[in-house]
Amino acid sequence: MTKITDVQNLEINTLGHKFSKGLALFLPGIFLLGFNLGTGSVTAMAKAGAEYGMALLWTIIASCLCTFFMINIYSRFTLVTGETALQAFKKHIHPVVGIYFIVALTLGVCGSVMGVMGIVSEICYEWSKTAVEGGIYPIYFASAFSALVFFIFWNGKTQFFERSLAVIVAIMSASFLVNFFIMMPPPMDILRGLIPSVPQVDPSSDGGPLLVIASMVGTTVFSGLFIIRTTLVKEAGWTLKDMKTQRNDAIVSVTLMFVISAAIMAAAAGTLYAENIGLSRASQMITLLEPLAGSFATSIFAIGIISAGVSSQFPNVLMLPWLLCDYSGAERNMTLPKYRVMVFAISLLGLVVPLIGARPVFVMIASQAMNAIILPITVMCILYLSNRKDLMGAYKNSLLSNIFLTGILLFSLFTSFIGVRGVWQMIAA
Template identity: 40%
Template sequence: MESISTKKSFFKKILALILAFGPGIFAIGYTIGTGSVTSMIVAGSTYGMQLLWVLLLSCVFSGILMFTYGQYALVTGETALYAFKKHLKWGKTIAILIVLGVSFGQWNSLMGILGISANIIYEIFLIYFPQIQGYKYETVLIVAIVVIGIMYALLWVGKYTFFEKILVVFVTIMGLSFIISLFMVYPLPIEVAKGLIPSIPQVKGGNMMVAAFVGTTMAAATFLSRPLFVKGKGWSINNLNQQKKDAITAACLVFIISASVMAVASGALFHQGQPVTKVLDMVNTLEPVAGKFALTLFFFGTLSAGLSSIFPCLLIAPILLADYQSGELDTTSKQFKIITALACLFALIVPIFGANPIEMQILSQVFNVFVLPLVIIGIILLINNKELVGKYKASLWLNIGLITAFFFSCVISYNGIIALLDFFG
């Protein structure tokens, strides 16, 4: 009896530790979705570990921005877009552009995420029910409708702590799946070291890949929604230290999980000369190298990544709108339920038309980078305004980090424009 209660208390401690982690879990949910997994798989299988430096820089800047947005919210009690509108000269215009830009990027992602998740569930069903072979389109569409229906129903429950618990489950499964897969298939240490030296693959699509990487890892939605999630957690100015640890932990976990995905794809596929253009290509290419168990694990991780992203992507438009209007998010309001219903219908576009969700995913990640410079310059102005933040004004080191992040985002946005011109040219 004693060992059972000890086990229970051990699991309770682990769960308490994960839940104490708080708003950072939403950061991981936003950042690592099937879009991110797709980018990492495509990059790892096509370029090996060459783009690891982009991932590292994106995660460092993400951590800095998460910390800064959270700090501002706890010190002033204001959320991001509401503060932009209230305190900045062109704040209203900047805030509206950000709402439109981020919502567009996230809703595009949502289409791809739902398409990929439904395809993965179909592939899992196919293993056990081979008779559905000729009904791929119908099965994928039904699965997509059921998944988005369940997600919408969960949104009606509408409490921050409830959303957080669901995300904890998905993110934990995802993280463990990818990290365990890494122990079965891994790249050479020298390749990992070389990947930390900045270089852009000099091939068609190289620029697009770099922009997609940053668009998915330095996601503007992650920073903008942070003040609302920090407030939803019930944190105040007394939790500044906890908020800092939460931001650092989230950034580190995003790097570890994303790098694991890239490393698995690189170790298994890069040297075989088998670049992946679809997540489901992983089935045929990974199984001979890693075996069924690693493949199932990887699939489970990718599915959890998709499901953990659908939730925050549905939340983003009402979150930003509520932030702009009042700085308060009411998940029981009519506005919240209508906007999330529209997002659910929008998400079904890829499954209904049977389009390739992968291209949609990478394109939407590229669109995400264009809002980034606005999001960064806005918070630099706010966190350095002594009238607003008093003694909590940004330190020299934080300013260096924020300004470097701003220049990095401008370079990547320029890179994204070149990538899109190449793609549509």
């Protein structure tokens, strides 16, 4: 009897080891998914679905394809050279380029932190009204979630962040997918959304369809994603022999990115757009969805939004210290006091929107749209580096790769233009 128990225990331990090993292969991709699919994505996709139905589904497809290609091209550079993106910018282009990305991405992240906590706290406030008369004020939720993120950061280990994100991303993914089947729009609307078009709608107070497109691209094809990806690839110890592992990891990440983004858009299209309501406040996702979709669907959607917000805050607050470590070549020891002070200060930005009563959707859409402005320089840098034979050798870009990169560059220049124009219209309105 003891022998059988020992064998069973050995099998359980072996299965557990295999599962942990298998999960570890995809942790960099899961981390990126949690990074990219935050409340900014939820807001952009929900606004697109609420105001234009499934007409902008093609934007998600185009953005995910661009993201997949950029993840692979940046990862391949690190697999070949052993250098991260910031190290390469500093060494092979100019130190100022590396500093530019640190400053630009940090500013973008600060805006995102404010918008994320603003939306999450407003959603929780509306949701709490179903249990507590008058609801619990947003500032309490913002403080609690900011404290939770800082507590997990205090552990200081990347693997701990990644495993925490894996759980939260799983909850987020399940919530939005369940919601999709509850509130799915007509299949023909989904198919029509695959055809590229820009809705002929007068610009609203929130900037019109062009700004929404720019924010969708800005939140999906995010420069910080590609730069942090090279750090994760190097930290994972991947080399050229892991090219297939890297590609599979990217496929899983981007596929889930598309499915979840499309599910969010479809949920808003099947309810808010169907009733011609639109979306201008985060609280509408709760107060207006309930009579249209029922309390169960509303609760599932709220859980998804909260999970998305918390998952994106982890890498958001870590962005500055990670970039500084990467640029200087220092060990990523997040337990150092200077990094804890940085993260604490950035975490406090999450209290700004609830304290001053700003419009979180405005902050979030503008922040995501402005991210698109950084993208053209990100593309130009890797276009230059990946074509240098002295760095890439036999892995230098092919003609097809250069054609794709040039296409992404033109696409990014277009979205940068409409992002600036849309934000200006929104401010001037």
